[in-house]
Amino acid sequence: MDLAFSPAQTLLQQSARTFLLQRCPPERVQELALDPRGFATDLWKEIAALGWPGLLIAPEHGGSGASLADALALMEELGRACFPGPFVPSAVVAATALGLAGGRRAHGLLAGLATGSRICTLALLEGPGRLAPEAMTLPIAAPGRLTGRKLFVPDAHAATDLIVVGHASAGPAVLLLPMGRPGIIARPLDSMTGDKLFELSFADVEIGPDDLLAQPGRAWAVLGPALRAGALARCAEMAGAAQRVLELCVEHARVRVQGGRPIGSHQAIQHACADLYRDVESARWLTWEAEWALASGRPDADATVAAAKAHGAEAALRVARRGHQIMGAIGYSEEHPLHLLHKRILAASQDMGDAALHLETLARAIGL
Amino acid sequence: MDFGRSPDEAAFADEVRAFLRAQPPDTFPSDGTDAGYGSGAHSRAFTRALGERGWLSLTWPRAHGGWERPMGFLLVLLEELAASGAPFGPLSGCLQVSESIIRHGSVTLQREILPQVARGEATFWQGYSEPGAGSDLLALQTRARLDGDHWVLDGRKIWSSHAGIATYGTVLARTDPASTRNRGLSMLMVDNRLPGMDVRPIRSLTGQVYHYEIFMDGVRVPREYIMGQPGEGFSQLLRGLDTDRFWGRFYKAPFLRRILGLLVEHVRAERPGDSVARHRLAQAAAEIAALRALFHRAAWLIARGEVATGPVSAAKVMADELGQRVLSLGMELLGPYAALRAGSPEARLRGEIEHQYQTAWGHALAGGTSEIQRTTIAVRALGLPAEPRGR
Numbered sequence: 154m155d156l157a158f159s160p161a162q163t164l165l166q167q168s169a170r171t172f173l174l175q176r177c178p179p180e181r182v183q184e185l186a187l188d189p190r191g192f193a194t195d196l197w198k199e200i201a202a203l204g205w206p207g208l209l210i211a212p213e214h215g216g217s218g219a220s221l222a223d224a225l226a227l228m229e230e231l232g233r234a235c236f237p238g239p240f241v242p243s244a245v246v247a248a249t250a251l252g253l254a255g256g257r258r259a260h261g262l263l264a265g266l267a268t269g270s271r272i273c274t275l276a277l278l279e280g281p282g283r284l285a286p287e288a289m290t291l292p293i294a295a296p297g298r299l300t301g302r303k304l305f306v307p308d309a310h311a312a313t314d315l316i317v318v319g320h321a322s323a324g325p326a327v328l329l330l331p332m333g334r335p336g337i338i339a340r341p342l343d344s345m346t347g348d349k350l351f352e353l354s355f356a357d358v359e360i361g362p363d364d365l366l367a368q369p370g371r372a373w374a375v376l377g378p379a380l381r382a383g384a385l386a387r388c389a390e391m392a393g394a395a396q397r398v399l400e401l402c403v404e405h406a407r408v409r410v411q412g413g414r415p416i417g418s419h420q421a422i423q424h425a426c427a428d429l430y431r432d433v434e435s436a437r438w439l440t441w442e443a444e445w446a447l448a449s450g451r452p453d454a455d456a457t458v459a460a461a462k463a464h465g466a467e468a469a470l471r472v473a474r475r476g477h478q479i480m481g482a483i484g485y486s487e488e489h490p491l492h493l494l495h496k497r498i499l500a501a502s503q504d505m506g507d508a509a510l511h512l513e514t515l516a517r518a519i520g521l
Numbered sequence: 522m523d524f525g526r527s528p529d530e531a532a533f534a535d536e537v538r539a540f541l542r543a544q545p546p547d548t549f550p551s552d553g554t555d556a557g558y559g560s561g562a563h564s565r566a567f568t569r570a571l572g573e574r575g576w577l578s579l580t581w582p583r584a585h586g587g588w589e590r591p592m593g594f595l596l597v598l599l600e601e602l603a604a605s606g607a608p609f610g611p612l613s614g615c616l617q618v619s620e621s622i623i624r625h626g627s628v629t630l631q632r633e634i635l636p637q638v639a640r641g642e643a644t645f646w647q648g649y650s651e652p653g654a655g656s657d658l659l660a661l662q663t664r665a666r667l668d669g670d671h672w673v674l675d676g677r678k679i680w681s682s683h684a685g686i687a688t689y690g691t692v693l694a695r696t697d698p699a700s701t702r703n704r705g706l707s708m709l710m711v712d713n714r715l716p717g718m719d720v721r722p723i724r725s726l727t728g729q730v731y732h733y734e735i736f737m738d739g740v741r742v743p744r745e746y747i748m749g750q751p752g753e754g755f756s757q758l759l760r761g762l763d764t765d766r767f768w769g770r771f772y773k774a775p776f777l778r779r780i781l782g783l784l785v786e787h788v789r790a791e792r793p794g795d796s797v798a799r800h801r802l803a804q805a806a807a808e809i810a811a812l813r814a815l816f817h818r819a820a821w822l823i824a825r826g827e828v829a830t831g832p833v834s835a836a837k838v839m840a841d842e843l844g845q846r847v848l849s850l851g852m853e854l855l856g857p858y859a860a861l862r863a864g865s866p867e868a869r870l871r872g873e874i875e876h877q878y879q880t881a882w883g884h885a886l887a888g889g890t891s892e893i894q895r896t897t898i899a900v901r902a903l904g905l906p907a908e909p910r911g912r
Binding site for chain 1: 904
């Protein structure tokens with residue numbers, strides 16, 4: 154057992170925290186959240202210069218070939234800062250899927266993702282809003298024509314490329330398309346989390362045989378690991394955001410004086426803060442255990458990832474919700490960062506499989 | 522990061538499992554109730570069997586007859602024993618007391634007690650709580666005064682686990698009559714067989730005896746049977762608090778995983794297709810996994826000699842409250858069968874759920890209540906200001 158961060162991970166976290174404090178403070182996050190077309194082109198260029206979008210991309214395609222653990226160390230900081238934008242879909246999920254898929258087009262895109270010149274989003278969910286193979290039924294034929302729609306597609310306005318999951322005669326299928334392909338129409342949804350989500354309509358879009366990201370029958374071999382990496386990235390993001398909520402609450406409880414003493418000297422507040430601490434710590438260390446299980450090929454890795462996402466979502470949401478009570482009225486105001494953290498956690502809790510989906514995985518793993 | 526067992530630890534786990542297969546836990550007679558923490562019943566025979574394998578002195582220095590194994594071996598031993606439902610009730614008490622004797626004990630104590638512990642012949646009760654000193658332990662009234670070569674001990678202790686079937690008690694007593702609060706306290710090692718000891722059982726809500734009340738009337742304890750110097754009792758207690766709490770709860774996660782397995786077995790057999798039960802059991806599985814991760818985080822800090830107060834107290838709160846939820850879920854899933862005791866006609870899952878359900882309500886009180894743990898987290902781990910003390 155060794156639960157220490159590597160020196161490189163510690164360095165990455167420290168430099169990320171410094172950078173994000175300067176370049177992505179809560180005011181900037183808030184400004185981007187309020188702008189219906191908000192996308193921080195400048196920030197994305199800067200993080201590309203720092204190598205973040207290329208962390209999970211192999212050196213031969215211009216990335217740094219870092220591990221998922223390195224990416225999770227960064228995700229904790231991104232969560233803490235409520236970093237907006239398509240980092241998880243593009244730099245974690247798409248980068249992992251493209252790396253596994255291989256081939257000329259995937260490799261070309263990976264090079265663009267690493268330099269920050271391209272961004273790849275994900276068209277996964279449909280009407281039922283569930284991230285399960287049977288709930289992703291967009292009919293795919295390659296060659297053929299694509300007609301139908303996808304929902305909750307993140308940052309379609311900023312993306313250059315698109316991974317589409319649907320169903321072909323041979324089972325699940327995955328396409329890689331340029332966003333500019335004629336017939337792809339994006340309509341913005343308006344989310345309270347500040348995420349830029351879109352409905353994508355495919356109106357008789359021409360699909361060539363080269364557009365398949367994975368050969369028939371291989372779709373889930375490419376997608377499965379990518380979605381697990383995405384789920385863990387969301388776990389780390391939630392843990393980082395929840396840790397920040399805890400710090401804000403403790404700081405407030407220490408300095409806010411009522412009735413002649415800090416409110417943090419009352420058991421009612423102390424015990425609430427202790428519960429936040431328990432939730433932050435348990436969510437965080439289960440995430441890291443799941444990363445280890447995945448990296449070391451443990452037979453229970455899928456179940457551990459599922460447990461991390463299901464527990465992490467519940468625990469981090471509890472932290473945000475109880476945080477409002479500790480923080481008092483100031484936490485209800487738009488200028489205070491608490492709501493940004495709460496909304497970041499909420500969005501992450503539902504993305505990459507909500508608790509219900511992961512509990513289903515876990516139910517099967519325990520023999521039900 | 523690495524949450525795994527080293528090759529040596531994995532080999533040791535195989536060794537423990539082989540022992541449990543060769544000598545199944547239920548073939549050992551039990552002589553004390555299972556208090557539900559996950560360490561099973563109290564069984565002298567099983568404790569001796571652990572001693573025969575050297576597993577009661579795994580981590581001790583060689584100078585004290587130990588095997589100098591790293592702490593990871595103990596984690597493996599406890600996890601494997603708990604997963605099998607073995608009756609190792611006295612083990613964590615033995616671990617705590619032997620660690621304390623090695624650190625603070627006189628040469629006499631080390632020479633006389635440690636070999637008995639290693640053989641599984643000595644088990645211990647803790648004499649901390651008193652009728653008027655629970656969460657406010659420093660209100661304790663038990664006193665000991667030096668008379669020649671002996672401490673003369675007078676007082677009364679309560680809620681001491683297995684005290685009637687153990688060999689020695691570690692009794693916190695005031696040895697400086699002029700002192701108040703945390704000064705002037707000392708830890709004495711008291712042999713149950715000494716004249717003046719009166720150990721009376723307290724029947725608990727389960728119908729069984731787990732706790733005892735101990736009346737000490739002029740008990741003459743040999744002078745060297747003190748831990749460290751007089752007056753060091755409270756600082757020793759504080760120093761060992763995190764590790765005591767850790768070793769008293771670490772096996773709760775594998776225990777709850779075993780209980781979850783029983784409930785899954787029940788739902789498969791008797792409520793197939795119950796999607797609510799399925800969902801709630803999966804939820805419990807996620808939380809048990811989180812509890813285990815939190816305990817491993819605490820273990821890693823302890824093994825490195827770092828402060829583990831926050832993770833240990835958080836893990837204890839979570840273990841005890843999750844245990845209550847899991848056993849409550851069990852009672853609900855078993856429906857009218859839930860209350861049937863072991864041995865009753867129609868009892869399900871060997872009647873284990875009702876017993877563990879009842880014991881669960883003591884856990885969030887014992888070893889520092891959940892309220893004390895939360896205050897500890899808030900003040901010591903998070904740095905919130907202490908509540909002004911009432912006088």
